[in-house]
Amino acid sequence: MKKILFAVMLAGVIFLVGCTGPSFETLNSSDGGVLIEKLLPKDVWFVLSVTTKNAGQRAEFENFINNFSSTDDFFAKVQEGFAGIGVNYDEDIKPIIGEDGFRMVMAYAGTDNFVAMTVADEVKAREWLDSTVERGEASELALSDFDVYVSQNDNGESYTALLDDVLVVASSSTVLMNAEGQLAVEDSESLFDNEEYMNGVSQIESPYLGYVYVDVAGYGEIGGDSLGIFSLGNILLKSEVIGFSFEDGALLLSGYGVGDKEAIAEYGISISDISGEEVYLTKYVPAEGIAFYEEAGGFAKIVELFALKSGDAEGFYATLDSYATKYLGMDVREDVLSFLDKGYAIAVHKGADSLPYFSIIADASSNHDGADDFVDRIDAQISSLVALFEYDESGAFSSLIKTEAEVMGGDFNVVSMDMAALGQVMPTYSLTGMISLFYGVTEDDVLIISTYPDWEVFSEESSLLEDETFSDAIKAIKGYDNTIFYLDLAVVADYLGLVQTAESVLSGSGTVSAEAGKIVEYLDSLNSAIFGVKAGEEEVGMRGIVR
Numbered sequence: 360m361k362k363i364l365f366a367v368m369l370a371g372v373i374f375l376v377g378c379t380g381p382s383f384e385t386l387n388s389s390d391g392g393v394l395i396e397k398l399l400p401k402d403v404w405f406v407l408s409v410t411t412k413n414a415g416q417r418a419e420f421e422n423f424i425n426n427f428s429s430t431d432d433f434f435a436k437v438q439e440g441f442a443g444i445g446v447n448y449d450e451d452i453k454p455i456i457g458e459d460g461f462r463m464v465m466a467y468a469g470t471d472n473f474v475a476m477t478v479a480d481e482v483k484a485r486e487w488l489d490s491t492v493e494r495g496e497a498s499e500l501a502l503s504d505f506d507v508y509v510s511q512n513d514n515g516e517s518y519t520a521l522l523d524d525v526l527v528v529a530s531s532s533t534v535l536m537n538a539e540g541q542l543a544v545e546d547s548e549s550l551f552d553n554e555e556y557m558n559g560v561s562q563i564e565s566p567y568l569g570y571v572y573v574d575v576a577g578y579g580e581i582g583g584d585s586l587g588i589f590s591l592g593n594i595l596l597k598s599e600v601i602g603f604s605f606e607d608g609a610l611l612l613s614g615y616g617v618g619d620k621e622a623i624a625e626y627g628i629s630i631s632d633i634s635g636e637e638v639y640l641t642k643y644v645p646a647e648g649i650a651f652y653e654e655a656g657g658f659a660k661i662v663e664l665f666a667l668k669s670g671d672a673e674g675f676y677a678t679l680d681s682y683a684t685k686y687l688g689m690d691v692r693e694d695v696l697s698f699l700d701k702g703y704a705i706a707v708h709k710g711a712d713s714l715p716y717f718s719i720i721a722d723a724s725s726n727h728d729g730a731d732d733f734v735d736r737i738d739a740q741i742s743s744l745v746a747l748f749e750y751d752e753s754g755a756f757s758s759l760i761k762t763e764a765e766v767m768g769g770d771f772n773v774v775s776m777d778m779a780a781l782g783q784v785m786p787t788y789s790l791t792g793m794i795s796l797f798y799g800v801t802e803d804d805v806l807i808i809s810t811y812p813d814w815e816v817f818s819e820e821s822s823l824l825e826d827e828t829f830s831d832a833i834k835a836i837k838g839y840d841n842t843i844f845y846l847d848l849a850v851v852a853d854y855l856g857l858v859q860t861a862e863s864v865l866s867g868s869g870t871v872s873a874e875a876g877k878i879v880e881y882l883d884s885l886n887s888a889i890f891g892v893k894a895g896e897e898e899v900g901m902r903g904i905v906r
Contacts, residue, residue, distance in 0.1 A: 399473060656841070659699050737808075742761065844890045888904070
């Protein structure tokens with residue numbers, strides 16, 4: 360029932376406007392004591408759960424919403440959405456879900472899907488369902504001992520029923536009958552008996568506003584590609600869950616993943632092999648203007664994992680070698696991956712113009728000579744291009760020069776060009792200023808390939824390691840730093856504002872949209888976002904904070 364489903368989901372979004380950790384049952388049961396897990400099959404592969412039954416979390420989320428718009432504006436937009444389907448939020452929906460919070464779950468088992476929500480007033484809920492029949496939006500069907508409301512949507516028919524004090528929308532009548540049967544028989548098998556699911560949820564921080572659970576293997580059984588939360592590690596994971604909550608104006612994330620023992624044994628690669636050690640490359644990263652930073656490890660193992668997963672590892676490497684040999688005369692495994700087996704990082708800095716600076720940084724201590732050879736071969740290719748552009752008659756590349764520089768005790772090559780020269784032959788080109796590419800290996804065996812312009816004056820004192828905002832962020836996830844993702848949100852906001860202004864000028868509008876302006880304003884009110892993992896051989900934990 361498309362309109363009923365829309366209303367249920369929208370009602371859920373509305374009421375997100377929650378302490379020592381309460382038990383799972385306390386935080387998730389309906390007023391009548393029903394756990395939605397009892398209605399769902401044991402082999403569910405996806406669950407999105409949201410609960411507003413914790414008053415503290417409700418209040419914290421309301422504060423979060425107010426960062427984007429006033430409460431009055433928010434509820435005005437909500438009412439507009441309900442008005443489109445002939446429903447009044449204050450009169451029809453609010454009494455059904457009550458004042459003390461509710462729980463909503465979206466789940467998939469195989470190709471069957473469910474949306475379920477607890478209700479505070481069963482009488483009003485049934486009156487609302489009956490009204491959909493009166494408006495011609497649904498038809499009523501007596502099924503077993505309960506009524507089912509059937510409607511058409513873009514994907515076929517949907518079926519809605521009130522089972523005790525839980526409103527359930529499902530993709531088939533059979534799904535509803537099974538749910539009703541599981542509820543009626545106390546010891547029937549259900550998602551509540553799925554130890555992997557229940558254990559995963561127990562690992563996240565409580566109280567929470569909600570969580571997402573994914574059975575990676577279960578999704579794969581219905582023909583899906585790798586799906587999940589922990590990026591590349593999903594190949595080695597059996598299931599994972601990530602929870603979200605709010606505290607003192609900050610968004611907190613916590614997660615847990617269980618390894619697929621068969622995959623780990625088959626590939627001979629553990630989760631920790633592709634997650635790196637404790638963060639340590641930040642002293643080689645400039646702090647000024649940093650917008651995004653990722654540090655991880657085991658890049659060589661990641662490539663090996665993809666090669667093994669392809670089913671034809673030798674063919675996979677042969678494809679990579681065809682490019683490495685053609686352009687660099689190198690063997691990927693022996694010459695390149697031999698110095699990429701430790702930590703590596705990717706950094707993005709705000710540029711002087713709307714073009715950001717990108718950097719790749721890697722610990723090449725396993726094979727310093729190999730890294731030097733790699734840089735020399737890249738330099739040979741670039742030198743050939745620079746020489747070729749000397750004969751360009753358009754003048755676009757007349758400012759292209761190649762020099763050398765010392766960076767942290769290492770000899771670096773530098774290629775620079777005045778971007779304004781391109782504008783002289785390309786009238787639509789708007790970038791100006793110098794752009795430079797630095798590449799080389801430092802005295803400490805660190806490979807750097809970067810367009811950041813100030814490497815010659817960089818020192819550890821001005822590094823990310825010494826940056827107060829980053830230090831505060833990394834302390835907030837202490838122990839979860841085998842792999843990290845970091846955003847300086849003030850810089851991101853500044854950069855987005857610059858890009859939006861440039862786009863408005865280029866488009867001729869001269870103005871930035873109100874919505875875009877609010878996003879920039881909100882990001883500018885925050886300090887940072889950081890997400891990190893703590894990896895074991897067969898499990899992984901995750902923590903994150905946005906504040």
